[in-house]
Amino acid sequence: MINYRFYPSLLNVFSRYMSGGNLSIQELIDTINRVPTPTTAAQERGISFEEAVVKGTNEDRFGADVVQKVRKLLPRPIVDTQVYCQWEIDDVLFYGYVDLIGNYKAVDLKTTASYQPGRYVHNHQNLYLHALKRKGIKLMEYVIAEFQPNGQAEVHVESYPLTHPIDKQLEEIRLFKAFLEEHRPLINDPKIFVKPGENPDARRR
Numbered sequence: 001m002i003n004y005r006f007y008p009s010l011l012n013v014f015s016r017y018m019s020g021g022n023l024s025i026q027e028l029i030d031t032i033n034r035v036p037t038p039t040t041a042a043q044e045r046g047i048s049f050e051e052a053v054v055k056g057t058n059e060d061r062f063g064a065d066v067v068q069k070v071r072k073l074l075p076r077p078i079v080d081t082q083v084y085c086q087w088e089i090d091d092v093l094f095y096g097y098v099d100l101i102g103n104y105k106a107v108d109l110k111t112t113a114s115y116q117p118g119r120y121v122h123n124h125q126n127l128y129l130h131a132l133k134r135k136g137i138k139l140m141e142y143v144i145a146e147f148q149p150n151g152q153a154e155v156h157v158e159s160y161p162l163t164h165p166i167d168k169q170l171e172e173i174r175l176f177k178a179f180l181e182e183h184r185p186l187i188n189d190p191k192i193f194v195k196p197g198e199n200p201d202a203r204r205r
Contacts, residue, residue: 002200003091004177005191008124011169014176015122032180033189046111049145050099053109054081066145066153070109073143073157075102084203085131092173093194095202098128105139105159106132115146120158122168129162138162 013031017023030037051057052067053074059067079101086095098106106128110120120126120142129140144156180187187193194200 001091002088002093002194004180005093005095005194005200005202006173006176007094007096007202008127009096011124011172011176014179015124015172018172018175029183029186032187032192042111042113045147046109049111050109054078054100062145063151063153066155069153069155070143070145073141073155074100074107075105078102083132085128086202087127087131089127089170089173092177093200093202094124094127094131094173096125096128098125098132101132101135101137104136105141106137107141107143110142110144112144112146113149115144115154115156117156118158119144121160124169124172126160126164126166127169129160129164130166133162140164 010031013023013028017025017028048058049062052059052062053070081100082097083101083106084095084097086093088094099108101107108125112119123142125142126140129137138161140160142158144158146154146156148154180192184193191202
């Protein structure tokens with residue numbers, strides 16, 4: 001029976017909280033409850049970059065070189081974009097959307113001002129692989145554009161196969177469930193807890 005619904009960006013915030021990141025418990029609670037916050041410049045750039053690469057929207061904003069570099073790394077053909085994923089992990093429905101998939105790999109586009117190798121080794125989006133394996137997806141790939149202050153950009157790739165260990169993510173899911181139960185009176189996002197008899201599919205809400 002499904003009792004919880006979790007999505008990767010929320011689990012990644014919890015992971016940052018657990019690792020001693022610069023995040024207060026109130027900020028974590030606000031994230032869980034989806035308290036609206038202004039879109040940051042970095043978030044806006046990431047959304048715009050994805051649209052430039054996939055749809056060709058406002059490519060000039062980023063420069064043709066970096067857009068073309070990233071496009072060359074995408075699967076051919078692109079089978080689908082903004083693909084819904086869900087995977088049942090014990091009593092948790094893990095769900096979300098991956099940017100695009102090809103015949104055998106899923107790709108998520110990232111932008112950053114400072115990149116460190118292995119940044120996504122424990123990212124909860126890696127769990128998309130297990131949601132997509134029935135579609136023949138065997139590789140989760142992050143294509144990362146690192147924008148320099150001078151306007152130039154480096155492009156990095158991180159690839160994780162279906163056999164990549166996910167022990168850390170699964171343990172953080174277990175700890176997140178315990179955190180939610182401890183702070184249950186403060187949680188008001190109706191998607192987090194699945195009510196008895198309710199259809200757990202996240203798309204139905």
